[in-house]
Amino acid sequence: MTAVDVAPPRRRRRRRQPLRPVTLLTQNSEMRDEGIWNWTIPALATRLRDGRTVKTCPAAGVCALACYARNGTYNIPTTLDRHQRNLQYVLDDPGGWQRQMIAELGHERHRGGWVRVHDAGDFFSDSYLSAWLRIMAFRPEVNFYAYTKEVERCRRLVAPAPPRNFHWVYSYGGAQDHLLDPARDRVADVFPDEQAIAAAGWHSQDRSDLLAVLGPAPVGIPSNRIPQFRRRMAGRTFREWQAQQDARRAAKRPPAA
Secondary structure, eight states: OOOOOOOOOOOOOOOOOOOOOSOOOBOOHHHHHHTEEEEOOOSSEEEOTTSOEEESOTTBOGGGGGOGGGSGGGGSHHHHHHHHHHHHHHHHOHHHHHHHHHHHHTSGGGTTOEEEEOSSOOOOSHHHHHHHHHHHHHOTTSEEEEEEOOHHHHHHHTTTSOOTTEEEEEESSBTTGGGOOTTTSOEEEEESSHHHHHHHTOEEOTTOTTHHHHSSSSEEEEOOOOHHHHHHHTTOOHHHHHHHHHHHHHHHSOOOO
């Protein structure tokens, strides 16, 4: 029998899976003092390594021009990479992400504690917000809170039957500001400083971030001391700034036929 050279079978390349975060919740220096844990994704929008561009704050308005989470340490490559991996995990394996989040929240350190959903980013889709609501329902012993500009989405998906362990506040400076009514909605606005908050008769949350959802309303947030952001605010609150931008855009629209 003549020997025949046979090429070895070609091995299929396994699709490389993105690295999953070992832990999902973190603490920054400010929140650590209060015992609050954070979940974070990139702010506003990001381009993932596979080329996808994802809007993580679809209802953002003027807040995008003075966003603390688009400045400083948030732009350090290792920090940005972690936040992008968090987002990619949510997008590519939502079931795995939910299971890991639920398991992590089962640790004794979280019992009776607080988790801030989004140190950066927002509830960017119905499915993502619904996933968080399932996580909250599965871990009733953990308290959750969030600032959000997704007014329409939260009114539709959360407000009809909110989890008892979830507190949220609508923050001004977004494209849906016009939907807010301080008489019925819990709202927060960014002010130039503490003096401006007091002068407006609002209530500062500077002493504790939890005052945004547990303290008296309406809630005032002193602006970050980032020079270029303070210049852009020009002494306005986010609500005033957004209203001015909305008015300018409305003036440019052609009259209705």
